[in-house]
Amino acid sequence: MRVNLDVQSLRSFIKVGETKSFTRAAQALSLTQPAISQQIRRLEDLLGVELFVRERRQVLLTLEGEKLFGYAKDIVACNDKIGGLFEKEKRRETVVLGMPEHFCERVLPHIISNMAIQFPSTQMVVKVARSGVLMEAVKDGEIDLCLVIDELGIASEPPWHTLSVKWFGSAQAGLGDDLKDVPLVLFKPPCGFRSLAIRSLEACGLKWHCVYESEDLMSLRSAVQAGVGVTLLPYVAQAMGLRSLEGVSSLPRLPEFAVMLRERAGWNPGCRQQMLDLIRTAWASEYIDGPL
Template sequence: MSAPLDIDQLHTFVAIVDTGSFTKAADRVFKTQSAVSMQMRRLEERVGKQLFMKDGRGNKLTAEGDKLLNYARRIIRLSNEAMAAFDDNRLEGMLRIGTPDDYADRYMPEIIGRFAKTHPNVELYIVCEPSPSLAEKMSRGELDIALVTHNPRLRVSDVVRTEPLCWVGSANHPLKDDAPVPLAVGRRDCLWRQLACSALDADGRDYQVLFTSWSATVVAAAVLTGLAVSVLPESALRTGMKVLTAADGFPPLPPVQIGLMKRPGLSPSLLHAITDHITACLDNISPAPVSDDVDGDMKTVTRLVRPRMAQVMPGW
């Protein structure tokens, strides 16, 4: 009978992938770099496959390593869930979480699903409101943590994800070249709306706000039907949306960041438990693949989301 996989080796294997290096992984798993290398040699001997290969001065996963990664994450997750189920000191109580509704659509299903499995005795109380409202609730002690659009001018939050902000329009409805840019955006205090308008102002391009809403559904409908242009983070792109670039007359936008606000005095064990899940979930999001369509001398780049990606609209 084949010997089972060593879960400690799998922990180290996943740490290498998540940190991007053997050295950083050694710090995460509290081992020396030589011990980490030895573990990976033994894991490769165990599965009979090469898991890493040289990539310049670093290492990258082989096809077999990528195959093992999915199993390793599942094994570790199941192990953690099993240990939590029999832990007499497992976490209990209530955790009050705030998030904009668009972030809730995109990120929260995996976050709360994983957290509920590992900490079944913790009640999650989730509030969906715009980032400014969540910041006010945090200041009044009405929430324990909040996932918000990072805006250091208005509030303090720890950045947990950074990605490009893109102009998006309908892939099936071309814009009129001689008309002002029709916009579908959030309310006036929406950071992404401010970035979009400032970029168009600086570029000297005329625009008109046609749709203002906190509703992700309303803004998505306006874009997909060709009625308006909006701005979205790269991970939120949907089938039927086209990324508009300088070739289409749209100026570049700064990257956007998702921040995490934490209530002072929150139980460290609860805080670490939920932030670990949030960080892991956001780190696992992949950028949308690119589909290039060439029509004569015009090259249109359309980014489409992977099927597993849920709908997300701007993080107001």
């Protein structure tokens, strides 16, 4: 026989069996006695058996009621366990962190591991994008906080950290000092580093031509490692196969950049300060290019 048992009716059945009274069961469950009686009657009709018998001013389980009792407790316990599982998920806090790709290899693993240790009940979502995209996402309420990069001279707020930006070329291919037409490896627009590279060269009267465009950091670095051209990157984004071109005097000097931590308006969880401190600590453990 296939039946669809009502959990509330089973809950009432268990309580009547425990208290041996419809009245006391109703009080314990904050229900009326007629409601308890109706649930028990519905359960009996569904199963086709009597579950209780009245004896000496108390209500006792019948043989069929005794058979059902243990199963009913298991069903109700399983039901409550499932409810508790999803209630816990609803209470689980989510933090959306944004970060430029330049910082992901070194600082992000520290943040993830420390978050897992210090805030095990918090789920972290990471959005990797360029700083301009991240700042718009913070304004639009799509992410909670993010690390962003901007030129120090035009940053709209005091820097959280200062960062050097340098020209890089292949560690294998040589580059003459007397450059007339600079082969550039660039991120696709819009990109602040792309704009800075072009603007800096043109301000010095140097010609340039783009030999390679990339959407992502790994592809861009691969092109530079292959020796097809030069690029500029935050000093923290250097990698094996790249070398700094500070010794090439014809390349223009580059401005310092500011690293800032932006937060979504109204974002104020109870652990906000601890999370900010965690990110600062993770950064300091990897990047010592400027004052924290």
